[in-house]
Amino acid sequence: MSTQAPAPDAPAPQAPVGRRRALNSTLALRPRGLWLVISLELRQRIRSKRWYIALAGWTVVLLGIGALGMAPTLFTAQWGDVEPAAAMIFSLQIILVLFAMLLVVPALSAGSINGDRTAGTLATLQASLLSPLEIVLGKLLAGFATGMAFLVLALPSVIPIAVLGRIGPLYLLRIVVVIVLLTLCVTAVGLGLSAITNRQLGSVVLAYVVVFGVTVVLPFAWASSAFFLQYEREVTTYRTSYSDAEVDPVRCVETTRTETISRVDLSMPLMWGNPVVLLAETAPPMTGTYWGEDEGNADVLRMLKSGMRLTATIAHPAHNNSCEPGTEGYPDHLGEAPNRPLWPMGMALWMLAGAGSLGVATWRLAIPIKRLGAGTRIA
Amino acid sequence: MPRCAHDAQHTPAGGPGPHGEQGTGEAYDYGPHQPSAPPPDDQGQSQAQGQAPPSPEGYPGRAAPAAPPPLPAERADLAAGTAPGIVAEQVIRAFGSVKAVNGLTFTAPRGAVTALVGPNGCGKSTLMLMLASLLAPDSGRVLINGVDPSVDSAAVRASVGWMPDQFGAWDSLRVAEVLEVMGRAYFLPSAQLKQRVDELLQLMDLVSLAQQPAHVLSRGQKQRLGLARALIHAPSVLILDEPASGLDPASRRRLLRVVRALAAEGTTVLISSHILTELEEMADHVVFMDSGRVVDAASVRDLAARPRPWKVASLNAQALTDALARLGVSHGEVLGPERTASGHAETVVPLPDEATASRLLTDLTAAKAQVISFGPAAGRLEAAYLASDAAHREGAL
Numbered sequence: 001m002s003t004q005a006p007a008p009d010a011p012a013p014q015a016p017v018g019r020r021r022a023l024n025s026t027l028a029l030r031p032r033g034l035w036l037v038i039s040l041e042l043r044q045r046i047r048s049k050r051w052y053i054a055l056a057g058w059t060v061v062l063l064g065i066g067a068l069g070m071a072p073t074l075f076t077a078q079w080g081d082v083e084p085a086a087a088m089i090f091s092l093q094i095i096l097v098l099f100a101m102l103l104v105v106p107a108l109s110a111g112s113i114n115g116d117r118t119a120g121t122l123a124t125l126q127a128s129l130l131s132p133l134e135i136v137l138g139k140l141l142a143g144f145a146t147g148m149a150f151l152v153l154a155l156p157s158v159i160p161i162a163v164l165g166r167i168g169p170l171y172l173l174r175i176v177v178v179i180v181l182l183t184l185c186v187t188a189v190g191l192g193l194s195a196i197t198n199r200q201l202g203s204v205v206l207a208y209v210v211v212f213g214v215t216v217v218l219p220f221a222w223a224s225s226a227f228f229l230q231y232e233r234e235v236t237t238y239r240t241s242y243s244d245a246e247v248d249p250v251r252c253v254e255t256t257r258t259e260t261i262s263r264v265d266l267s268m269p270l271m272w273g274n275p276v277v278l279l280a281e282t283a284p285p286m287t288g289t290y291w292g293e294d295e296g297n298a299d300v301l302r303m304l305k306s307g308m309r310l311t312a313t314i315a316h317p318a319h320n321n322s323c324e325p326g327t328e329g330y331p332d333h334l335g336e337a338p339n340r341p342l343w344p345m346g347m348a349l350w351m352l353a354g355a356g357s358l359g360v361a362t363w364r365l366a367i368p369i370k371r372l373g374a375g376t377r378i379a
Numbered sequence: 380m381p382r383c384a385h386d387a388q389h390t391p392a393g394g395p396g397p398h399g400e401q402g403t404g405e406a407y408d409y410g411p412h413q414p415s416a417p418p419p420d421d422q423g424q425s426q427a428q429g430q431a432p433p434s435p436e437g438y439p440g441r442a443a444p445a446a447p448p449p450l451p452a453e454r455a456d457l458a459a460g461t462a463p464g465i466v467a468e469q470v471i472r473a474f475g476s477v478k479a480v481n482g483l484t485f486t487a488p489r490g491a492v493t494a495l496v497g498p499n500g501c502g503k504s505t506l507m508l509m510l511a512s513l514l515a516p517d518s519g520r521v522l523i524n525g526v527d528p529s530v531d532s533a534a535v536r537a538s539v540g541w542m543p544d545q546f547g548a549w550d551s552l553r554v555a556e557v558l559e560v561m562g563r564a565y566f567l568p569s570a571q572l573k574q575r576v577d578e579l580l581q582l583m584d585l586v587s588l589a590q591q592p593a594h595v596l597s598r599g600q601k602q603r604l605g606l607a608r609a610l611i612h613a614p615s616v617l618i619l620d621e622p623a624s625g626l627d628p629a630s631r632r633r634l635l636r637v638v639r640a641l642a643a644e645g646t647t648v649l650i651s652s653h654i655l656t657e658l659e660e661m662a663d664h665v666v667f668m669d670s671g672r673v674v675d676a677a678s679v680r681d682l683a684a685r686p687r688p689w690k691v692a693s694l695n696a697q698a699l700t701d702a703l704a705r706l707g708v709s710h711g712e713v714l715g716p717e718r719t720a721s722g723h724a725e726t727v728v729p730l731p732d733e734a735t736a737s738r739l740l741t742d743l744t745a746a747k748a749q750v751i752s753f754g755p756a757a758g759r760l761e762a763a764y765l766a767s768d769a770a771h772r773e774g775a776l
Contacts, residue, residue, distance in 0.1 A: 120547020128564035
C-alpha cells in the first residue's frame with residue numbers, strides 16, 4: 001500500500017476548464033440518453049397495474065359525468081334545445097377535465113426525483129454517463145406523456161358533447177393546446193419541487209399547494225382586492241334618452257357623478273396564471289362570427305372570458321357608454337376599451353415557472369454535489 | 380466458536396486479555412525484533428520504508444517492518460509511469476458540523492485491491508461517493524486515473540464502476556433489463572451490450588434469474604446484480620461499498636474470484652467491508668479509517684509481520700504451562716481441556732510477527748509441550764484493526 005502524495009505529473013485543477021467541462025457535462029443532451037430515461041420511466045409505469053386501474057377509473061368517471069350531464073336534457077328537451085345545453089355542459093366538462101388533470105399531474109411528477117433518491121436509483125443514474133439534463137428532461141417527458149394518456153382518455157367523454165353542442169374544431173383544438181401546455185408546465189413544476197425536497201410526500205403536497213393556490217387561493221385574493229382597491233372618482237355615463245322622443249330626436253345624455261369603483265384591473269396579475277382563466281381565453285367571443293363557429297351558444301368559458309376581459313379594463317370610460325353609435329351626442333372621444341388577451345401573460349408565467357423548475361432540478365442533479373441539503377442522502 | 384478462540388479474537392495485541400495474561404504482559408521476546416516503524420501520521424502517510432528505528436515498546440500495535448518489495452502490479456505501474464488508480468489528497472468533507480472525512484490522504488494503486496476498514500460512520504461511504512464523482516470534497520482533491528472529478532466528471536464516471544452499500548433497483552425491471560439499462564446509460568454500442576449483459580449474468584451466476592423482476596431477488600442476489608451493474612462498462616476503477624453484505628458463502632467465494640481476477644487484469648479495486656477475514660483474502664492493501672481520516676495503512680503482506688495473538692493448543696495443559704514458563708513467554712491463561720470446545724488445553728500468546736511464531740513453535744515442540752495445533756487467533760486484518768483505537772469505540776465492527 002502506498003500512501004505517498006499524488007504523482008507530480010498529476011494534472012492540477014484548472015478552474016475555468018473545469019467549470020466549462022462541468023457545464024457541458026451537466027447540460028449534455030443526447031437523444032439516446034433522453035430516450036433511455038423516458039423509456040425507463042414509462043416501462044416502470046406500464047408494468048404497474050395501479051396505472052391501468054387509475055386510467056380505467058378516470059375514463060369511467062368522466063364518461064359517467066358526461067352522460068349524467070346530458071341525459072336529462074336529451075330526455076326532456078326538444079331537439080332544438082339540446083345544442084345550447086350541450087354547449088354549456090361541454091364547457092363544464094372541460095373545466096372538470098382541467099381540474100382532474102391538475103389533480104393527476106402533480107402526483108405523476110412531484111415524486112419522481114426524490115422518490116428515486118429514496119429508492120437508491122437516482123445516484124446510480126447520476127454516477128453513469130447520463131447528464132443531469134437528460135435525466136430531468138427524460139422524467140419530464142415521461143410524466144408529460146403519462147398526463148397525455150389521461151387527456152386522451154378524457155376525449156371520449158368530451159367529443160360527443162362537443163358535437164351535440166356544435167363546438168367548433170378550432171375551439172376544441174385551442175382547449176386541448178392549453179391543457180397540454182398547462183400539463184407540461186405543472187409537470188415541470190412538480191419535478192422542480194421533487195428535486196428540492198427530500199420526501200416524496202412533501203413535494204407532492206407542495207405541488208398541490210401550488211396548483212390549489214393558483215386555482216383557488218389567488219382568485220379569492222383577487223376578489224378580496226376589490227375591497228382594498230376602491231377609489232372615488234367622477235364617472236361620466238352616457239345613456240340614450242327616450243323621454244322626449246316625440247318632440248326631440250333620440251339623443252345620448254351625459255351624466256356625471258361621483259362613484260366608488262373597485263380597480264380590480266390593478267390586481268389582475270393575480271389571475272393571469274389561473275388555469276381556468278387560461279382555458280377560458282380559448283373560447284370565441286360572445287358575439288360575432290368567429291372563423292366558422294356559431295355566434296350563439298353561450299357557455300361558461302365564453303362568459304368567463306368576456307367577464308375577465310371586461311374587468312381587465314374596468315376603469316375605461318367607454319364601459320359607461322350605453323348609447324348606440326350614430327345617436328346624437330354620441331361620445332366619439334371615448335374610443336373603445338382595449339380587448340387585451342390575458343393568456344400571453346398567463347402562459348408566460350407558467351412557462352417561466354416550468355423552465356425555472358427544470359433549471360433548478362438540473363442544477364440539483366449536477367455532480368459532484370457541492371452542497372447537500374440537511375438530511376439528504378445521495379445513495 | 381470455541382470460547383478460547385472467541386476471547387483471543389478480542390485480545391488487543393500486547394495488552395491484558397480475558398485469559399489473564401501471566402508474566403509481564405509484554406510480548407514474547409524470543410530473539411531480536413524486526414526493525415519497526417512508528418505509526419503513520421494522521422494522513423495515513425506510511426513511513427514504513429525499512430529505515431525507521433525500532434520501537435521502544437518492543438512491538439507497537441501499528442509498527443510496520445521493512446517494506447517488502449512491491450507487488451507485481453505495482454512494479455508494472457511504476458514501470459509504465461502511469462498515475463495511480465485512486466489518489467485522495469488532504470480530503471475534507473463535512474455535513475453540517477460533522478466532518479465525515481477529515482484530512483484524508485491515501486493512494487490505491489492500479490492492478491491491486493485496496494480494502495477500506497473502519498467502524499460505522501468513519502467516512503468510508505462518503506469517501507466512496509467522492510471517488511464515484513457524486514460528491515465534491517470541501518477541500519483537498521481526489522484523482523481517478525489522474526483525473527479530478529470536479530474538473531472532468533464525465534471522464535471519471537466513464538472509468539469508475541461504483542456499487543453502493545444499499546442496492547437500489549427499478550423494481551419492475553427484470554434482472555437482464557437492469558443491466559441493459561445501465562449499459563445504455565454508459566452509451567455502450569447496442570451490438571456489444573447484449574454480449575456484455577450475457578457475460579455478466581454468467582459471471583455473477585444470474586443467468587437463471589435474468590427474466591425475474593429485480594424486486595423478487597434476495598439480498599445476496601441483489602448484491603450480485605449490483606456488482607454486475609457496476610461492471611457493465613468494464614471500468615478501470617471499481618469502488619465496492621460492502622459488496623459481501625448478505626452474500627452466502629458460495630457467492631462470497633465468487634466475489635473473491637471476480638475481484639481478484641479484475642485486479643489481475645489491471646483494475647484498481649477499492650472495497651469496504653466489515654468481514655475482515657474475507658478482506659484479508661481479497662485485498663493487497665488495507666487502509667484503516669477512523670473519524671474521517673486514515674489511521675493506518677499497509678499492505679496485507681506487511682501485516683504478517685505485525686503483532687497478533689496466536690493460539691496454542693496442547694494435549695496436556697501442564698506440559699504446555701511448563702514449556703511456556705521455561706521459555707519465558709508471556710501468555711494468557713492456559714485453559715484446561717474441559718473448558719475449551721476443542722477438548723485440548725489452549726492459551727493465547729501475543730507475538731510480534733510470524734517469524735517469531737515459527738521459532739516459538741519449534742521451541743515448544745522441543746520443550747515437549749505436546750502442541751496439537753498452533754495458529755493465529757485472529758487474521759492479520761482483524762488483529763491490526765483490533766489493535767487500533769477505533770475497534771473499541773461505539774459502532775466498531
